[in-house]
Amino acid sequence: MSYQGRHLTDLLQRSRHLGDREALVSEPEHKGKSCQSAAVFNVVNSIIGSGIIGKHLFGFCFFFSTDFSLVLLIKGGALSGTDTYQSLVNKTFGFPGYLLISVLQFLYPFIGKMMAKTVDPGSWYIGRHFIIVLSTVTFTLPLSLHRDIAKLGKISFISTILTALILGIVMTRVVSLGPNIPKTEDAWVFAKSNAIQAIGVMSFAFICHHNCFLVYGSLEEPTVAKWSHIIHISILVSVFISVLFAACGYLTFTGFTQGDLFENYCRSDDLVTFGRFCYGITVILTYPIECFVTREVIANVFFGGTLSSVFHITLTVIIITAATLVSLLTDCLGIVLELNGVLCAAPLIFIIPSACYLKLSEERWTHSDKIMSCVMLPVGVVVMVFGFILAVTNPQDCTHGQEMFYCFPSNFSLTNISDSRFQLTTQLSILNISIFH
Numbered sequence: 341m342s343y344q345g346r347h348l349t350d351l352l353q354r355s356r357h358l359g360d361r362e363a364l365v366s367e368p369e370h371k372g373k374s375c376q377s378a379a380v381f382n383v384v385n386s387i388i389g390s391g392i393i394g395k396h397l398f399g400f401c402f403f404f405s406t407d408f409s410l411v412l413l414i415k416g417g418a419l420s421g422t423d424t425y426q427s428l429v430n431k432t433f434g435f436p437g438y439l440l441i442s443v444l445q446f447l448y449p450f451i452g453k454m455m456a457k458t459v460d461p462g463s464w465y466i467g468r469h470f471i472i473v474l475s476t477v478t479f480t481l482p483l484s485l486h487r488d489i490a491k492l493g494k495i496s497f498i499s500t501i502l503t504a505l506i507l508g509i510v511m512t513r514v515v516s517l518g519p520n521i522p523k524t525e526d527a528w529v530f531a532k533s534n535a536i537q538a539i540g541v542m543s544f545a546f547i548c549h550h551n552c553f554l555v556y557g558s559l560e561e562p563t564v565a566k567w568s569h570i571i572h573i574s575i576l577v578s579v580f581i582s583v584l585f586a587a588c589g590y591l592t593f594t595g596f597t598q599g600d601l602f603e604n605y606c607r608s609d610d611l612v613t614f615g616r617f618c619y620g621i622t623v624i625l626t627y628p629i630e631c632f633v634t635r636e637v638i639a640n641v642f643f644g645g646t647l648s649s650v651f652h653i654t655l656t657v658i659i660i661t662a663a664t665l666v667s668l669l670t671d672c673l674g675i676v677l678e679l680n681g682v683l684c685a686a687p688l689i690f691i692i693p694s695a696c697y698l699k700l701s702e703e704r705w706t707h708s709d710k711i712m713s714c715v716m717l718p719v720g721v722v723v724m725v726f727g728f729i730l731a732v733t734n735p736q737d738c739t740h741g742q743e744m745f746y747c748f749p750s751n752f753s754l755t756n757i758s759d760s761r762f763q764l765t766t767q768l769s770i771l772n773i774s775i776f777h
Contacts, residue, residue: 378494405689489554499622513612681727682727698713
């Protein structure tokens with residue numbers, strides 16, 4: 341058999357075994373390789389991208405667990421001889437596990453793509469729905485048609501720069517706006533009884549597990565040591581940005597802080613409006629990475645891992661159209677972050693990587709990796725179960741794009757807040773109160 345024949349046979353065999361990452365590409369020799377810096381930007385963009393406005397002040401608690409589980413996944417892939425999250429779980433837990441991870445890997449990025457959200461100023465030509473459709477057709481779709489994730493490194497770099505710019509705007513408003521916002525009672529109580537709800541949002545904020553094999557496979561000469569180095573840097577950068585963002589947002593609004601921080605700012609604030617524009621760009625630039633994973637899952641489950649050019653384009657259009665239609669129906673970001681976090685992100689971060697490693701590894705039970713896995717697995721189960729119950733029974737309120745009370749000085753006097761306890765109590769009863777106040 342010729343070299344080309346052997347190559348084609350090998351490719352088909354890999355496709356039958358539930359998905360080689362490169363089976364998504366009809367011509368794998370055109371796949372590019374990314375340097376470590378590009379991989380760092382892809383990971384950072386995946387973590388902080390569209391979820392930056394939902395960060396919690398104590399999200400840095402997830403630093404170690406996220407870092408550990410991302411490396412653990414690649415170790416599990418090395419132990420099982422697999423190169424996708426789906427094939428790892430299939431090798432470890434069989435077809436039932438494969439179906440479960442396929443559903444989770446599809447839902448998480450798909451729901452994440454629904455987060456395209458802008459403030460509706462009331463005019464059809466710059467309204468929320470029109471902007472979503474226009475940006476999807478003009479930017480999101482063309483970027484999502486890329487077959488090579490390595491090419492998204494520069495896009496992720498731009499997204500990271502824009503995120504830093506948004507952070508600068510939020511920091512500026514701590515000084516200029518914070519003193520004019522009334523502070524809620526017990527604003528600095530560490531946590532309430534429903535604090536576990538925040539873990540769902542934080543799980544959403546610190547996840548890129550669903551695409552880590554894609555980024556890992558795009559590296560030149562990928563190794564576990566090189567991957568660990570990339571993850572350590574990426575998580576440090578992400579945590580630094582996230583903690584600053586959450587701290588500045590909470591310092592400004594304390595108990596009035598919304599699940600979507602941009603809902604706290606007034607429409608008349610031109611600087612924040614520019615920040616909203618930058619955030620919209622980051623969502624667009626994060627979108628293609630999430631689309632990669634969603635498309636890969638569908639290709640592996642229904643098409644044996646291989647997509648022709650026609651099916652690649654058709655499937656991409658269907659995915660983006662479906663996500664866009666759903667995003668047009670909701671403008672409440674907080675509940676989306678919570679449910680996606682507890683139902684999809686928690687298993688992908690805590691439960692599945694730990695379970696796979698515990699079953700595959702032959703290390704002693706006193707090994708540090710196994711000890712951490714034994715801790716993370718039950719924690720993930722608790723977060724998933726109780727987080728879902730609290731999210732359903734005690735959902736976050738949503739302003740639905742309405743202005744906050746302090747944006748109307750004629751209706752609410754900031755200078756007389758100390759003499760208006762009843763009015764403040766009334767506002768607190770209808771607003772979403774942060775669980776960390």
